[in-house]
Amino acid sequence: MSSTIEVSEPSPGVKVVTLSRPDAANALNTAMGVELLALWTALAKDASVRVAVLTGAGRFFCAGADLKERDGMSDQAWSDQHVMFEAMIRAQLSCPFPIIAAVNGAAMGGGCEMALACDFAWASKTARLGLPEVGLGIIPGLGGTQYIVRAAGERRAAELLMSGLPIDAAQALDFGLVNHVAPPDELMPQVLERARVIAGKAPLSVRALKKVVRGGAALALDKAMALELVEYNRLFKTKDRREGVAAFNQKRTAVFKGE
Numbered sequence: 559m560s561s562t563i564e565v566s567e568p569s570p571g572v573k574v575v576t577l578s579r580p581d582a583a584n585a586l587n588t589a590m591g592v593e594l595l596a597l598w599t600a601l602a603k604d605a606s607v608r609v610a611v612l613t614g615a616g617r618f619f620c621a622g623a624d625l626k627e628r629d630g631m632s633d634q635a636w637s638d639q640h641v642m643f644e645a646m647i648r649a650q651l652s653c654p655f656p657i658i659a660a661v662n663g664a665a666m667g668g669g670c671e672m673a674l675a676c677d678f679a680w681a682s683k684t685a686r687l688g689l690p691e692v693g694l695g696i697i698p699g700l701g702g703t704q705y706i707v708r709a710a711g712e713r714r715a716a717e718l719l720m721s722g723l724p725i726d727a728a729q730a731l732d733f734g735l736v737n738h739v740a741p742p743d744e745l746m747p748q749v750l751e752r753a754r755v756i757a758g759k760a761p762l763s764v765r766a767l768k769k770v771v772r773g774g775a776a777l778a779l780d781k782a783m784a785l786e787l788v789e790y791n792r793l794f795k796t797k798d799r800r801e802g803v804a805a806f807n808q809k810r811t812a813v814f815k816g817e
Contacts, residue, residue: 562590563597564615568750571608571757573601577669580616585624586668588639591646598649605816608757608764610653611749612676613660614669619685622667625694640699643668647700650675654765656756660749661685661736666724671698674705674735677768680752681727681736682745688724708775709734760798761816 564576575597577584601607614620623643628636650657650672659665659672659679664686673679673687681687689702697703698719706715710733718725718733727739740748756764766789774782793799797817805812 561593562587563593565597569754569757571606571761572750572753573607573610574750575610575612576615577613577620578615580614580618582624582626583618583621583664584614584616584669585621585626586643586672587624587627588642591639591643595642595646595649598646598653601655602649602653605761607655608761609655609753610657611660611746611753612657612672613662613746613749614665616663618663618669619659619661619665620669620672621664622669622690643700647671647675651701654768655761656764656768658749658753659736660745661687661727662742662745664688664724667691667698667702668700671700671702671705674709675701677771679736680738680740680745680749681730682742683727683739684742685727685730685736685739686724687727687730687735688722689719690722690724692720692722706735758811758814760793760796760802760812760814762796762798763793766793 562577562579564578566574566576568574577590579585579587579590601610631639656677659676661673661679661681663682663684665673666688667690670687670689689698689706691697703715703719706718710718714733725733727736730736731739738748770786770789774785777785798814801814802812
């Protein structure tokens with residue numbers, strides 16, 4: 559049994575991954591990192607998973623790395639832990655299905671990075687996001703500097719990273735770090751509804767879109783368009799494409815099987 563995360567399936571194909579150390583603000587400790595690494599690795603191999611939601615238990619999303627655990631760590635122990643955290647975030651990024659962050663409260667440091675590593679994020683009005691590592695004598699090490707630049711632009715990223723100050727949900731929305739802001743009690747119902755919409759689409763198409771959006775963002779336009787066409791040409795030969803067209807013409811809901 560996992561001690562730091564909870565996994566549920568509120569509807570077919572939708573997994574909810576809840577960071578569950580509420581008494582420690584869901585801080586990322588070694589155990590949580592190990593469990594998330596194992597979970598993302600396993601889910602990536604499960605073709606039945608169409609979308610995942612990442613959230614936190616209680617009032618926090620994730621307060622970042624557990625500094626109580628890190629207090630007094632040797633340089634080698636710190637390095638070994640971070641290598642594992644790097645593998646954890648790579649496993650999350652490598653999941654072929656979309657992951658939505660439901661930022662229900664403060665997402666700081668590594669917690670903010672986990673939210674930004676999701677394909678998109680929705681936030682509670684009470685949420686705060688920040689990367690305060692500069693006040694600890696380090697910098698973000700799980701991709702935070704790059705996520706912020708890509709979402710908010712270089713100048714906004716520089717201010718956020720160099721000040722280490724958090725921003726509220728409204729400003730995170732303005733900066734492009736989250737897609738939508740909801741009242742606290744409506745966040746999860748709204749996110750789960752959006753997840754169900756995505757889960758109802760052709761799964762091969764959704765996975766291809768993730769690959770093209772993620773991969774294409776780092777390429778020149780001509781190469782990104784070539785990547786798009788590779789996936790397009792693969793998909794129009796599938797049974798799901800035939801089902802989608804047939805369902806449209808028969809005025810019924812398509813039943814996609816990922817074939």
